[in-house]
Amino acid sequence: NSFVLVSPDISICKDCLQELFNHQNRRYHYPFINCTNCGPRFTIIKDIPYDRKKTTMRVFKMCPQCQSEYDNLEDRRYHAQPNACADCGPKxxxxxxxxxxxxxxxxxxxxxxxxxxxxxxxxxxxxxxxxxxxxxxxxxxxxxxxxxxxxxxxxxxxxxxxxxxxxxxxxxxxxxxxxxxxxxxxxxxxxxxxxxxxxxxxxxxxxxxxxxxxxxxxxxxxxxxxxxxxxxxxxxxxxxxxxxxxxxxxxxxxxxxxxxxxxxxxxxxxxxx
CATH class of the missing domain: 3.90.870.40 (DHBP synthase)
Structure with a gap:
């Protein structure tokens, strides 16, 4: 009789929005920018627990830079399951x-x-x-x-x-x-x-x-x-x-x-x- 709450999708955060329009940022104008504070959740999850391999992001292998962010406890994208960039993510x-x-x-x-x-x-x-x-x-x-x-x-x-x-x-x-x-x-x-x-x-x-x-x-x-x-x-x-x-x-x-x-x-x- 137990259940698990699935996080809803969250509108783009201020930090990601600033990066989206920053010419110097590597995700400049990348239409799928996200972090642990925003982005898709409910609409991409296939099963629980909420891990990348159980979402529709599974088919996108992270590039070294995205993987480094994902693994870094100090990074805003630490364990952000939809993490991606123009080199490795959706297009x-x-x-x-x-x-x-x-x-x-x-x-x-x-x-x-x-x-x-x-x-x-x-x-x-x-x-x-x-x-x-x-x-x-x-x-x-x-x-x-x-x-x-x-x-x-x-x-x-x-x-x-x-x-x-x-x-x-x-x-x-x-x-x-x-x-x-x-x-x-x-x-x-x-x-x-x-x-x-x-x-x-x-x-x-x-x-x-x-x-x-x-x-x-x-x-x-x-x-x-x-x-x-x-x-x-x-x-x-x-x-x-x-x-x-x-x-x-x-x-x-x-x-x-x-x-x-x-x-x-x-x-x-x-x-x-």
């Missing part, structure tokens, strides 16, 4: 028309496509999001039509509180909710005359917004968008899609492109509200 790929594109920077190309009004299926921590520029009326309407979602509001993701404050009212309590490490979607009062498309939440005076919680999200949003629509990559009454091949097959009628990575999601997990 991002961009697909269009079910073909992997041979490009140097898939994330930069995904940003370009989103700015061009296209819809992307983006693999997150616990499953896929369907994303588009939330200020682009045509893109939002296209997503609404293709997903057969006539009026139900879309969730938004913005880089920081300052961005969200441009289109929603944020009190002290709402700010605390938004910054919680679970990164929930928070229902906020709309501001009038914002740049957010009216089709994000038709006939509704509130918007659901959240902050980024993965390094990949930060790389997509930083200096690029006021907000992205980030709605679950699934169909009505179906669970969120978390498998690359399933996403390519089921979402190809909706998404213009796919931003994937090669670390498997073992336990799907949708955004909290």
């Amino acid at each position: 991002v790929f961009l697909y269009q028309q079910k073909r992997k594109l041979a490009i140097v920077d898939p994330i930069a190309e995904a940003i370009r496509l989103l700015k061009d009004g296209q819809i992307g299926a983006i693999k997150g921590l616990g499953g896929f999001h369907l994303a588009c520029d939330a200020t682009n009326n045509k893109a939002v309407l296209k997503l609404r039509h293709l997903k057969n979602r006539e009026a139900k509001p879309f969730a938004l993701m913005s880089l920081n509180i300052e961005k969200i404050n441009q289109y929603c009212e944020i009190g002290k309590e709402e700010k605390e909710w938004l910054e919680d490490r679970a990164r929930p979607i928070v229902l906020l009062k709309k501001k009038k005359n914002s740049l957010i498309s009216l089709f994000v939440a038709p006939n509704n005076d509130h918007l659901g917004a959240m902050l980024p919680y993965t390094p990949l999200h930060y790389l997509l949003l930083k200096d690029n968008f006021l907000a992205l629509v980030m709605t679950s990559g699934n169909f009505r009454d179906e669970p969120i899609i978390c498998n690359n091949q399933e996403a390519l097959e089921k979402l190809d009628k909706i998404a213009d492109f796919f931003l994937l990575y090669n670390r498997d999601i073992f336990n799907r997990c949708d955004d909290s509200v």
Whole structure:
């Protein structure tokens, strides 16, 4: 009758976020940076106890530098099971028309496509999001039509509180909710005359917004968008899609492109509200 608690996934910590945008750091712009204080847990674990060999990180052998961090009791990455870098860890790929594109920077190309009004299926921590520029009326309407979602509001993701404050009212309590490490979607009062498309939440005076919680999200949003629509990559009454091949097959009628990575999601997990 005993049970073991499994740690939840934790949004990127301040230290990892600083390293992510530090040109001198060896994990500069690495979309899977993590440490013992943040990163995937529940979504990658296959069995207990929580050891690397019992997660979907098992297939990625640590390079000497990552192994040294993992073994060093004084290091922030001591026994961080998903520890990795660009040399030894998961990688991002961009697909269009079910073909992997041979490009140097898939994330930069995904940003370009989103700015061009296209819809992307983006693999997150616990499953896929369907994303588009939330200020682009045509893109939002296209997503609404293709997903057969006539009026139900879309969730938004913005880089920081300052961005969200441009289109929603944020009190002290709402700010605390938004910054919680679970990164929930928070229902906020709309501001009038914002740049957010009216089709994000038709006939509704509130918007659901959240902050980024993965390094990949930060790389997509930083200096690029006021907000992205980030709605679950699934169909009505179906669970969120978390498998690359399933996403390519089921979402190809909706998404213009796919931003994937090669670390498997073992336990799907949708955004909290």
